[in-house]
Amino acid sequence: MSVIKFYSSHCPKCKVLKKLMDDKKIEYEEIDNENVYLKVAKENNILSMPFAEIEGNVVDSKALQKYIMEV
16 A cells, blocks of 8 residues: 555644544655645645545545545
């Protein structure tokens, strides 16, 4: 399993998903640079925070939460 790129603005939902990943010992790299995450979000049609890149696929927070629960 590759490391998840977790794009975060430190919003409440970001903190919840981060805790879920920590609790499940899922390895991730948190990216909270606004210039970086806004560019990635725009390129991938992501409209809300947080989002993640899992195995090369950029997914929204709902898909990330589903992934976390299935691991």
